[in-house]
Amino acid sequence: MQMRVPMGGLPPSVQSLASLDQVSIKQKVEMLEVLTGFETRNRYAVLNKDMQQIFFVQEESSTCERCFCPQLRGFQLHMTDNNSQEIIRMSRDFKCCIGCCWCAGGCCQMVLNVEAPVGRLVGRIKTSNSKCSPHMQVFDAADNHLYTLWAPCCPCQCPICCEDDINVPITDPSLTQRVGNIAKVWRGCCREAFTDADSYRLTFPADMSLDSKVLCIGAAFMVEYLNESQEEN
Numbered sequence: 001m002q003m004r005v006p007m008g009g010l011p012p013s014v015q016s017l018a019s020l021d022q023v024s025i026k027q028k029v030e031m032l033e034v035l036t037g038f039e040t041r042n043r044y045a046v047l048n049k050d051m052q053q054i055f056f057v058q059e060e061s062s063t064c065e066r067c068f069c070p071q072l073r074g075f076q077l078h079m080t081d082n083n084s085q086e087i088i089r090m091s092r093d094f095k096c097c098i099g100c101c102w103c104a105g106g107c108c109q110m111v112l113n114v115e116a117p118v119g120r121l122v123g124r125i126k127t128s129n130s131k132c133s134p135h136m137q138v139f140d141a142a143d144n145h146l147y148t149l150w151a152p153c154c155p156c157q158c159p160i161c162c163e164d165d166i167n168v169p170i171t172d173p174s175l176t177q178r179v180g181n182i183a184k185v186w187r188g189c190c191r192e193a194f195t196d197a198d199s200y201r202l203t204f205p206a207d208m209s210l211d212s213k214v215l216c217i218g219a220a221f222m223v224e225y226l227n228e229s230q231e232e233n
Contacts, residue, residue: 010210011117013055013081014088017213021206022049024185025057025220026199039066046079046217055079055087057221065094070228072096077221088116090218092225105129110226114218116211123215125222134226137173138215145173146212149182149219151226168223170204170216180204182220184227198224 017023028043046055057079065073074094080086090112097108104110104127112125123140134151151168170180185199202220204213 010214011081011085011087013083013085014116014210014214016048016054017210019206020048020213022201022203023047023054023217024051024199024201025217025224027224039070041066053082055081062094069094075225086118088114088214088217089118090114090221104135110222112218112222114215116214122211123218125215125219127222127226134223136219136222136226138170138219140211140215146215147171147179147219148173148175149223150175151223165201170219179208180216182216182223184223198227200224 024047026045026047028045030040030043041061042057042059044057045053046057048054057077059075059077061073061075072095074092077090078086079088079090092110092112095108095110106129108127110127114122114124116122121141123138123146124143125136125138128135128137130150133153134149136149136151137145138147138149140146147170149168149170152166165186166184168182168184169178170182171178181203183201183203185201200220200223202216204216208216
């Protein structure tokens with residue numbers, strides 16, 4: 001159910017983000033995917049610091065794209081509140097190339113559009129060129145560069161690589177001030193080995209604007225889908 005609100009403002013349920021300085025994003029484990037390897041539509045719970053669910057996210061995407069080119073697939077992520085009202089929509093178009101570090105800002109650039117409510121563009125998260133590590137930039141609706149994210153060269157987690165959280169700092173465009181962090185949470189050896197259902201912890205200043213917090217959540221999902229692509233390669 002799409003929520004009807006004035007186009008100039010965010011949905012009332014999004015106002016709950018105003019006092020928060022941390023949210024967690026937990027992907028639901030899909031048993032069909034675990035047992036068969038068939039790529040299903042992702043689902044996520046967005047939780048507050050007390051691990052109470054405040055939002056639910058479900059992917060809408062083509063079965064064909066998920067099965068035959070999961071790394072390149074286009075999708076829409078529908079974020080609903082606990083009353084099943086859609087409050088935020090994130091969308092990415094299909095690309096014929098994955099956007100490696102060398103061409104992630106060119107023809108292979110991935111762009112995630114963030115709307116809140118649906119029809120009101122809050123901003124975009126775009127991949128950008130780099131030498132080895134994933135590089136993303138966050139822009140507002142007027143295409144002003146707000147934040148930059150640099151992920152580690154190897155964002156995968158496994159018992160051999162690492163047994164710790166992987167951090168993706170959120171900085172200002174000059175890279176001099178850290179304004180937040182996206183941490184891919186280590187889930188333990190068994191979960192890392194048998195399922196790709198990841199968990200993330202996103203931190204930001206409590207006094208950050210609501211639009212910026214929504215964009216940071218969008219950036220966390222961009223990190224999630226880029227990590228998913230690399231884990232499947």
